[in-house]
Amino acid sequence: MAGADTSQFLQFLFSGLTAGSIYALIAVSLVIVYKVSLLICFAQGEFFVIGALTMVTLVSKGVPMPLAFPIAVVVTAALGAVAERVLIRPLRNSGVGTLIVMTVAISLTLRGSAMLIWGKESHVLPPFSSSHPIGILGATLQAQVLWIVGITCVVLAAIWLFFEKTALGIAVRACAENPLGASLMGISTGKATLFSWAWGSAIGALAGCAVSPLLFMQYTSGVMPMVKGFIAMSIGGLASIAGAVVAGYLLGIAEAYAIGLVSSQFSDSLVFTILILVLLLRPNGLFGGAKRRDV
Amino acid sequence: MSRIKPLWWVLIIACVALFPMTLGGMSPYRCGILVLAGIYVILAVSLDLLMGYTGQISVGHAAFFAIGAYVSGILTTSHGAAPLPAMIAGMVLAAAVAWIVGRPLLKLKEYYLAMATLALNVVVVTLIVGLQRLTGGASGLKDIPSFSLLGIGFDNQVRYYYVVWSAVALVVLISLTVVRSPFGRTLLAIHSDETAARTFGIDCARYKVRVYVLSAVFASLAGSLFAHYMNFLAPDDFGVDTSINILVMLFLGGIGTVFGPVLGALFMKILHEVTYGFQDYEMFINGAVLILVLLFMPKGLYGVVSAIGRRLSARRSP
């Protein structure tokens, strides 16, 4: 009997990890954009989908997967960069509300385009490695989840390396922390924003490609990850990459345990109520730090 | 200018009043579209008070739309209540929720507030689905009677048009009065610089909550009208998608103008009608139109219309 309990408990954890790995990666892509441009891109879910579906198309045309993956990511990054330059840049002096709505508009346009290009059916992609699940103490986990976790680690390492060790990265960070000072030093905030959007959509596409074997990808598949990623980002602190990752996994795991231990019918209500409570008690998120913008 | 005002008002009212007989062709279908548009006008105007004047972002306004709709629906079906008292009950409940939730919620800033309002929307919808025996759950609440008042039934969309647009007129009038009053000026002060307002001794939290309650009451009214229009309710119509649609209407029409959201809501609902036949493109078209408006018409449709109006009057004078 005790064995069954352990395996059940562990399965809840694995279930949470599966969902959390998706949320964490999307949250990171959202934070990258926010850190530099102070903007939450509501179209991130669509970059997720477009990255995945581009890869699906390439693979179906015979391009080998290890090649299709990076191509899909680069294509989507380019799309993100274009969107920033053409649609966001002109509005940089408008209020937050207008910018939010612009990203919503981009989201609608991209989703509508995805439906016209890839149709309404779902697309299935085989997992990167074997489809045999990994079993530990009676609980199972799909191998693909380990791939996602691994890719997340690589992304985090790349981000850290970039922002801490490269000249360009330090410049971009400077822009985020002190735009006036940065521009006085000759660093262009415009370029930094463009860059962060390209980065953000690249990571979104990366997430989409990595996650596609787990989900059945179609044009509306980006909506749920976007909402959950946004929640994770809010919990973790809008500008904290580490916070986003931790919060993403925590969110997935909290959901799984709410389903497992409380009620599967009301788990959504529960999680969202917890979210509201977290926001009220720690308005800057769990990792947002004490930086308050009040006088 | 103020001498001419009443005349223009009369003309507008005449246009609205005469619509069913003229362009509406006494068709329940055409009047029905304007009924639905009117309901969304109320929603968009209510959101404008919150977002346009007080600067509080809400991505979950459909929560109050849902409360009004379901209270009306439940009370008029299983409890045999008359529509008007049920509607008032809905507004009371919406006000109560807004009051309780508003104070702590409105302390949050920008994106966090957006997130919290979205969460509220999800919680309300999940509760509606979960409390199946009360609300009909995901399968919906059927057989909601049409609106009736003092024994007069309004089950014809042509007649119901007048009920709904009277409500629209009421909401617009109240909103205009509010924004032009000292209360409204305080809201604008809070919007432009909350810190400064506070140093002037204004209790910002109290004002924000009051606006939240007012906008919730209007949204609830729209919800009740919706219940009697559809004669059926399903949680699908009250999700975050709907909240985003209202947001889009608001920005399309012109935020912070009361008349802007009127235009925005009418435009979106009429655009939907025009795209019948190639509805696969509707999502793309909605997004593209919104992008164009945001880039080139920052004051929204209302801004465009004002500009045309000004050009016309400029040409008038010698």
Added chain:
Amino acid sequence: MKRTLTAALVVWVGTLLMGGGPAKAADTYKIGGIFPLTGSLSWLGEYKKKGAELKVELINKAGGVNGHNLELISYDDQSSPETASGAAQRLVSKDQVVAMIGTASVPVSAAVAAIGAKNKIPVIVGSGYEVDAGKEPFLFNSAHRTDFAVARPYQYWQSKGITKVALLMPIGSLGELGSSLGRKYAPTYGITIVGEEKFDIKAPDVTAQLAKLRALNPQAVFSFCTGEPAALVARNMDQMGMKIPVLVSHGNANPGFLKFTAGLSLPILVAAGRSALPDAIPDSDPCKKVIVDFSRAHQQKYGEPANYYSAEMVDAVDLIAAGLKATGSGDPVKLRDAIEKVKGFVGMQGIFNFSPTDHHGTVLSDMMVITPKDGKWALLLK
């Protein structure tokens, strides 16, 4: 204030673009089709629309009805009850249809049913909606009663000695239906429901719920969902080594589901109309010819065989045509009466027998139980 007047004028002119007002009387019988062409149900809306369009085309090629052609006017309900309501109103007032068909979910069917009832236009839906013929005289349903989609597989399980079943239901109208029917028919077939869990259809993983259910030692799982969620449940069960039978909804009798479940090694049960496996139907069955002929035409035009959704709509169109033939006129109220009197009508879903108390028309034995095997459907229970 000039701006407000200008605004009002703009709006008025805008409404001119709206369409509306009665269309000119034409020489065709107009049937309105409301299908989810966008939104969460869009993947199956296309099947329905194609099926209906082809059937109308075939009827017209054969000379139409009473010398008139049929005309199908299709609108998108965007998988939303609000949009469906507007579309139905448009079909009734502007397009002046004699009947309406379509919709794919219970709430959307309810929204359209309300318009049909208000305007006295017969509506034939194809969804899990349970029609109360006494209260809703103008509503019919060409999908099999959901009861059958539960009872038939339960019958099969009883024959295999399965007595303990766990329910894993999606949050939503399908789940509510599945849960109540799953419990209703359990005693009839000697089945005990050992437990129930719910899941979000957008969730990427349901192993948490399955772990809870597994602890109750079920011999089978019933998950009344369609499409991706159904494939997800099957896949997760396979992953966890729960190689017990899982029953999903009858809406999965389509080619997409075969694709999703390729490579899974657990028994998956789908209730289906006989149109899913024409070869398994004995030649003595009158429905066989109808099914085979249409499936051939469907394959020819669209490059894929007909499926459950096409069959639903084909029968809906056919029933309306039969009703029109019987009344000889396009009067919707008379049409409703004629449809209600239909007896022994050979359709793809089965033989329809309507009555003032039964607006579904089909019976339990019209459904069979099939399973995906090697990328194709295999028969389990006839």
